[in-house]
Amino acid sequence: MGDKKFLHADKLRDWLQELSKEFSVYAPQMNGSVQEFAQYTADSEISLDLLSTEPPKKVLFPQTEYMFRYKYEKSNQDLGGEELQLTEDLPQDKPLIFACRPCDAAGFQIFDSVFAQKEISDPYYKNRRDKACIVSLACTIPDNTCFCNWVGGGPTDPQGSDVMLFPVQEGYLLEPITDKGEQLLNYKGFETAGEKATEAEELKQSSLEKMPQFIDLGDVPQKLLDLFENMEFWEQVSNKCISCGVCTYLCPTCYCFNISDESAGKAGKRIRSWDSCMYFLFTLEASGHNPRSSKAHRLRNRIGHKFSYHPHNHAGIFACSGCGRCIKYCPANVDIREVIQLVKEYKDVHGE
Amino acid sequence: MSTESNPYLPYLATVNQVVQETADIKTFRVVLNNEQARQNFDFKPGQFGQLSVFGVGEATFVINSPPTRKEFLQFSVMRAGEVTGKLHSLRAGDQVGLRAPLGNSFPYEQMKGKDVLLIGGGIGMAPLRTLLLTLLDNKEEYGNISVIYGARTPNDLCYTYEFQEWRDKGADLTLAVDREHPDWEGRVGFVPAVLAEDAPSPRNCVAVTCGPPIMIKFVLKGLKELDFEDDQIVTTLEKRMKCGIGLCGRCNIGNRYVCVDGPVFSYSQLRELPQEF
Numbered sequence: 106m107g108d109k110k111f112l113h114a115d116k117l118r119d120w121l122q123e124l125s126k127e128f129s130v131y132a133p134q135m136n137g138s139v140q141e142f143a144q145y146t147a148d149s150e151i152s153l154d155l156l157s158t159e160p161p162k163k164v165l166f167p168q169t170e171y172m173f174r175y176k177y178e179k180s181n182q183d184l185g186g187e188e189l190q191l192t193e194d195l196p197q198d199k200p201l202i203f204a205c206r207p208c209d210a211a212g213f214q215i216f217d218s219v220f221a222q223k224e225i226s227d228p229y230y231k232n233r234r235d236k237a238c239i240v241s242l243a244c245t246i247p248d249n250t251c252f253c254n255w256v257g258g259g260p261t262d263p264q265g266s267d268v269m270l271f272p273v274q275e276g277y278l279l280e281p282i283t284d285k286g287e288q289l290l291n292y293k294g295f296e297t298a299g300e301k302a303t304e305a306e307e308l309k310q311s312s313l314e315k316m317p318q319f320i321d322l323g324d325v326p327q328k329l330l331d332l333f334e335n336m337e338f339w340e341q342v343s344n345k346c347i348s349c350g351v352c353t354y355l356c357p358t359c360y361c362f363n364i365s366d367e368s369a370g371k372a373g374k375r376i377r378s379w380d381s382c383m384y385f386l387f388t389l390e391a392s393g394h395n396p397r398s399s400k401a402h403r404l405r406n407r408i409g410h411k412f413s414y415h416p417h418n419h420a421g422i423f424a425c426s427g428c429g430r431c432i433k434y435c436p437a438n439v440d441i442r443e444v445i446q447l448v449k450e451y452k453d454v455h456g457e
Numbered sequence: 458m459s460t461e462s463n464p465y466l467p468y469l470a471t472v473n474q475v476v477q478e479t480a481d482i483k484t485f486r487v488v489l490n491n492e493q494a495r496q497n498f499d500f501k502p503g504q505f506g507q508l509s510v511f512g513v514g515e516a517t518f519v520i521n522s523p524p525t526r527k528e529f530l531q532f533s534v535m536r537a538g539e540v541t542g543k544l545h546s547l548r549a550g551d552q553v554g555l556r557a558p559l560g561n562s563f564p565y566e567q568m569k570g571k572d573v574l575l576i577g578g579g580i581g582m583a584p585l586r587t588l589l590l591t592l593l594d595n596k597e598e599y600g601n602i603s604v605i606y607g608a609r610t611p612n613d614l615c616y617t618y619e620f621q622e623w624r625d626k627g628a629d630l631t632l633a634v635d636r637e638h639p640d641w642e643g644r645v646g647f648v649p650a651v652l653a654e655d656a657p658s659p660r661n662c663v664a665v666t667c668g669p670p671i672m673i674k675f676v677l678k679g680l681k682e683l684d685f686e687d688d689q690i691v692t693t694l695e696k697r698m699k700c701g702i703g704l705c706g707r708c709n710i711g712n713r714y715v716c717v718d719g720p721v722f723s724y725s726q727l728r729e730l731p732q733e734f
Contacts (some may be wrong), residue, residue, distance in 0.1 A: 118691075169578030172465050172466075173465070175511040187552075189469055189511065189552045191466065191469065191554075193463060193465075193466055195463075210551075210621070219704060220704060225464065225702050225703065225704075225717075227704055228462060228463045228465070229675050269700075283588055330711070330731065333711075333732075333733075334731075334732065360704070360706065361705060361706030361707070362699070362700070362704075362705050362706070363699055363705070364465070364699045364700065364705070365514055366509075366511060366512050366513055366514045367512075368511070368513075373511060373512045375465070375509075375511075378463075380705070380706075380707075382706060386706060387697075388696075388697050388707055389697065390696070391516075391537035391538040391541065391697075392537060392669075394670065396666075396733050396734055397581060397733070398695070402733070406709075406733075409711070409731075410706075410709070413711075413712070414709065414711055414712035415712075417712040418712050420571070434526040
């Protein structure tokens with residue numbers, strides 16, 4: 106990879122302006138009390154000091170998007186008849202996600218493993234993803250809900266990022282991770298890295314030391330299968346859950362979706378929107394049967410998917426990047442770390 | 458898949474015939490509008506499609522016509538929700554969307570040279586019909602083909618107009634209804650009870666069952682009592698689905714997705730999955 110660069114803090118806006126010529130730049134900004142990824146413009150106030158409330162997943166996987174439009178038109182062939190036309194709506198955006206955190210970049214890798222597979226891919230996600238660049242800001246101080254180091258990540262881990270940004274004295278050290286990232290470092294305002302590179306290396310070490318103690322989750326996938334039939338366990342851990350779904354909406358790796366139609370007269374749209382496995386309606390069948398009828402069944406599936414089914418299907422990778430948002434924003438204090446620790450300790454507790 | 462680049466984009470299709478099967482089940486025969494798509498369309502028995510009514514949405518149905526008969530694609534729809542309600546209002550000439558074929562298929566190649574026993578209940582006969590006709594259209598390659606088909610009442614049986622054709626082509630067809638009925642001269646009793654009475658031999662036989670979950674449960678139990686091995690029993694599952702391509706997260710049973718790894722599973726495969734049906 107190419108040389109590391111230094112960007113003086115004063116020149117950050119200038120660089121973002123430069124990037125905005127080519128990309129739609131999405132950067133963390135406050136919207137009331139919510140820090141979200143919004144399009145960067147000349148008057149945007151970006152905020153870099155917190156893990157954003159929302160992950161940037163909506164940039165590549167919007168909460169609601171049009172898949173295609175349909176329209177009935179009067180026919181000039183079959184007089185008195187109508188013709189149906191479909192128009193595909195593929196995204197036009199060329200997005201750059203600026204200053205997401207390493208856990209958010211890792212989240213997109215989970216998305217890639219499902220939505221951009223060799224055999225089958227999601228054309229809407231993949232279209233944006235292929236054009237997108239991800240510039241991640243290394244974490245220096247973990248939140249008390251962070252656990253990226255349990256699930257294969259780390260506070261300065263470059264997986265999923267094109268460029269890593271390290272906050273150093275007077276500005277940022279930039280490290281290109283991919284070819285795409287290297288292309289972003291042509292801006293003339295950069296300085297040579299010099300001693301800043303050493304400062305960034307030290308930061309990699311010190312950030313890691315501040316993380317919670319590492320816990321090996323290697324046996325969790327199998328234990329989840331062993332625990333599958335134990336509804337008492339699942340009822341106990343889901344007891345507090347109010348099925349609000351905020352854990353799934355704020356999760357950088359949750360990708361479940363719904364497809365629905367919206368019509369106005371003779372025309373309309375097919376829409377894809379986020380859905381949540383925490384909802385009763387998610388799996389309710391037309392017959393009235395529901396394979397996941399209680400919140401215990403639904404939490405079992407959410408945890409099972411992230412820590413057993415996904416790793417089984419995708420080379421052992423957990424479908425969780427340890428960002429901790431589901432813990433931080435759960436109104437009922439359900440803590441995914443507690444659940445997976447209980448799963449891990451299950452046999453010890455019961456002396457089996 | 459509908460188009461190579463976008464699996465969510467349906468083919469446009471025209472309903473060319475609607476058959477009222479029962480009070481709440483209609484069969485739709487549809488033809489793809491695009492000549493080339495029609496020529497290239499290929500599927501295997503047991504695969505399903507997502508049928509769209511534009512403005513209302515999509516719902517999942519097995520293609521119940523066999524691949525041996527290509528003049529139209531047939532779907533049987535029980536009125537249950539929004540999309541099925543709208544489908545029931547369609548008439549010949551109306552436009553629908555179709556994403557198909559999706560999912561895996563019945564192991565009809567492995568059934569060659571064997572006896573096949575089809576056990577269906579209610580609308581669960583639809584997926585068995587595609588297999589039955591595929592087998593009957595290649596009858597010389599298979600052993601005895603027998604069918605046990607049950608419904609609540611005689612009026613709830615589908616495909617009554619072609620029972621004679623099934624028999625003529627060599628199917629041994631046993632029909633049953635749940636309770637005595639003045640117009641009914643066939644068997645009376647639940648499907649698992651009829652199976653137990655007839656006690657078919659598992660020797661060189663594959664049993665395929667589809668129907669309401671409670672029926673499947675007791676049919677599986679009955680087949681085991683008749684000494685069918687787990688890999689001699691095949692079923693096809695129905696789950697709520699949206700994408701049909703393994704992405705939307707709805708139809709998983711443990712790490713398997715009914716829409717891509719199914720809908721057809723052998724009993725030995727089902728037993729390996731977490732029991733969440």
